[in-house]
Amino acid sequence: MHNNGENIGLVRSLLDGEYQKFEERFESFLDQCPSFLHSVGKDRFFPAFFFGMFATAFDSDIAKDSERIFFRFDNDPDNPRKGNLKVAILTEDRNGRQIVRCYTIADRTNSIGSRFSEEEKQWVERKLQGDGTKRRKLELEWEEYKIFVWAENLGEDEKEEAIRCKRFSEDEAFTQDSASLCDGFEEVVRTMQQGNLSNLLGRLASNNADYVFATIRNVFNYIIDIYNRYNHVLDFNGKESDYHGFLSGFLMNFRYRHTAGIYLELFVGGGYTDITFLIRGVDRLRDSVPIIIELKAGGESADQALEQAENYVIRCPVSSISIHTSSGSAVCVGLNFDLDEDQRLRLSTQDFLDKGSSLLERLFNGSVDEIRENVRNYLLYPSFGVPAVPDVRGTNSRVFSYTTGFAFAKKRIMVAGGNWVDVTKYLFNYHDNDKMLGPQGRVAQVNVRDRALTMVLRALWQGEERIIVLDVRHALAHQFPIQGLDLSRWPDARVYEVACTLNPRRRDEDDLGLAVDVTPFQSPADYLQSKGNQSFQGELLTIGGVSNIHSTANVMMNTGWQDINRHKALFQAISKVLFTLKWVVNRNNAREVGFHSVLHGLFYTCDNPARIIIEFQLGGGEKIDLVLLRSAESRGGVHPIAKELKFADDYELQSKIQEANNQLNSYLQCRGYKRITDGDTVVLSYAIWNDRAQRPDTLISVKDVLRIKDNLGHSSADDLPGR
Structure with a gap:
């Protein structure tokens, strides 16, 4: 039952013949x-x-105990993977009339047999009339419906697609053939006492991962029993899509009653989960533990499915989860209905990636061995989910994207003993004459800046001046010259060189393609001497103004999220920091990917926005580049801001502005925003990087007028608890 005592849901609408309300509620689900x-x-x-x-x-x-439900799968004999579900429901309306509502759920809009036939109707009628054994014949009224996916150009534009339910007139009803001969229907029966299953699902509204783990095991044991009960007539044929649909449909029965989110193919931790399930309960908990479900079929093991689900979670930053929860943990499920009873189900609990300590803190704390291990862990499992080591082709434009996370982090860190220390940060801009070496040691035409990112960090505490040279190198066919940096401006500093080599050819080796070496030197002179006293020609550029970005972002997210001037102020602050570091964005011709990565890393270092979602999935296969949100615990809502990002080179700015505007217009028509907010509004805008800008105030173009999408929830969303 609903929290106001009303029994609602998709199936209830069909049982009652309220097909228009069914369409409205399905539209709410699609949102x-x-x-x-x-x-x-x-x-x-x-x-x-x-x-x-x-x-x-x-x-x-x-369904009420006085009602009866029958079903059969009507498959195309020439193609068993194509077919329809036929459902007959005996119910009673408010006037006491007994009605049999017959539904065809069509696999395709006009698939073979996608109508309830006269033969099928007669079988159901004989069953209800007791094959003539009943003394008193039931007075039945009959209705035929068809449920299907509809669009003017089906399969071409997902944004226009919708779920439709059509009722046929009395003259049209039961006038077409089924796909296969009707050899009978199976009747659905109650297997649990009233209230037991709903109470069980309701207990999933919890922030205790162990409690959710124990509860969901019981839920899956139930659904496996249901599968076993009807398996002899299902003909699922070992295909994941059958089980995927079956399990999703079961979970759907609790969407309204327990404020449940059922998300299919949700992007989590670098992959797409089969089903992500989140129950928030009538109180709309903001930290409920999500359930990540991976399905397999045939002979594939449930252990393999579980491992896949676990990998999604452990590679997903807690700040990048694109559903409305702040939980730091998830319950992972691997399931294969086709296996033997004791092999079907595997579960575990896993933690999402936490921000943990910053790379700056790791570099300035601990022994040489501890620094080596901490840096290695940071780069192998970066907090925002982009692995350091690229693919073997070396074409991954995000090779250095994770570096922005520490390049633009706060400069004040805590060191051993609880002391706070200010760190001055520099990026080294390699000169055009700083070239890589070919296989024979000859100078190549590849610039070192395309293969390396070098930072210099300086701090003073406890009477010691320390310099850390962090060198991240992408090892391909060319060799790095044996040269260092001129650090003579700090002659008395102690130098630590942290050299990180990313080798895609070793990704399958024990070191996973990442080697980290930490070498201490007594002075800059000793450091450079180890390089043959040869230094690169580039220059050190100070990274400053980051604290202004953080404070401006905080204001925009809290009170200025719908104020264009606050958006402009933030991107002006970002432009001032990035103008002297423009080469970082388009490193190795990264273009839009580079701009995307820099902003992602920069926002990730902020306390607010608290959540940063990249490539946020919308309806119709659309993805918006960046979504910024406050914490799910924030009073007044999460204030979702969606940003489309572009990169403009010579004479491209106006065309990129037009392209971004067109995409924003498309996003305004899309579904999908409701899963990240309880509010009714999302702000959409764009930011365009102008690579030919001559001044900071022209570096990033921001839309003059924010696009506001209101009324995110379909009207039927008001049925949800707490509304």
């Missing part, structure tokens, strides 16, 4: 899970989804 329409394209997912809802309708307390 939160736009990728559902992508899943619909997989064979038999759509019929299996509805089977999951109907098969558990009694145990979910959606």
Whole structure:
């Protein structure tokens, strides 16, 4: 039951014949899970989804015990992977009339047999009338419906697609054939006492991962029992899409009652989860533990599925989760219905990536061995989810993207003993004459700046001046020249060289392609002597103004998220910092990816925004580059800001502005924002990097007028608890 005593949901609308309300509620669901329409394209997912809802309708307390539900899968004999679900429901309306509502859930809009036939109707009627054994014949009224995915150009524009339910007139009803001969229907029965299953699911609204772990195990044992009960008539044929639909449909029965989010193919930790399930409860908890589900079929092991789910979680920063929770943990599930009973289900709890200590803190704390290990861990498992070591082709434009996370971090760090120390940060800009060496040791035409990122960090505490040279190098075919940096401006400093080599050819080796060496020197002179007293010709550029970015971002997120002047002020602050470091953005011709990566890393170092989501999934396969949010715990909402990012080279600025405007217009029509906010508003804008800018105030162009998308929730979202 709903929190106001009303029994609502998709299946309830169908049981009552309220097909227009069904469409409205499905539209509300699509607002939160736009990728559902992508899943619909997989064979038999759509019929299996509805089977999951109907098969558990009694145990979910959606169907009344006085009602009866029958089903059959009507598969195309020439293509068993194509087919439809037929469902017949005996119910009673408010006037006491007994009505049989017959639904066809069509695998494709006009797939073979996608109508309820007269033969099927007669079988159901004989069953209800007791094959003539009943003394008194039931007075039945019959209605035929068809549920399908509709669009004017189906399969071409997902944004225009919708779920439709059509009721046929009395003259049209039951006038077409089924795909296969009707050999009977199976009846759905109650297997749990009233309230038990709903209470079990309700306990998943919790911030205790161990408690959710124990509860979800019982839930999955139940759904496995349901599968076993009806397996003899399902013909799922070992295909993931069938199980994917079946499980999603079951979970759907609790969306309204317990404020549950069901997200299909959600991007988490560098991959797309089969199902992400989050129950927030009537109180709309902001820190409920999500459940990450990976399904397998055939002979694939549940252990393999579990490992895949775990990898999604442990590689996902807690600040990048694109659903409305601040939980630092998740329950991972691996499931294969096709295996033997004791092999089907595997579960674990895992923590999302935490920000942890910054790289600056790791560099200035601990022994040489501890620094080596801490830096290695940071680069192998960076806090914002981009692995350091690129692919073997060396074409990954994000090779150095993670470096912005510490380049623009706060300059004050805590060192051993609890003391706070200010760190001055520099980026080394290699000169055009600083070249790599070819295989024979000859000077090549590749600039060192395309293969290395070098930072210099300086701090003074406890009477010691310390310089750290952090050198991150991408090892490809060329060799690095044996040269160092001229650090003579700090003649008395103690120098630590931290050399990190990323070798894509060693990604499968024990060191995972990352070697970190830490070498201490008594002075800059000793350091340079180890390089044959040969120094690069480039220059050290100070990284300053970062604290202004952090404070300006905080104001924009809190009170200025709908104020264009606050957006402009933030990007002006960013422009002032980046203008002298422009080469960082377009390193190795990274262009838009470079701009994207720099902003991602920069915002990641801020306390507010607290969450930064990259490539946020919208309906129709659309993805917006960057979404900034306050903490899910924030009073007054998360204030979602969506940014489309562009890179403009010679004479491209106006065309990029037009391109960004067109995309924002498209995003305004998209579904998908509701899964990250309880509010009704999202702000959309763009930021365009002008690589030919001559002044800081022209470096980043920001849209003059913010685009505001209001009324995010469909009207039926008001049915949800707490509304």
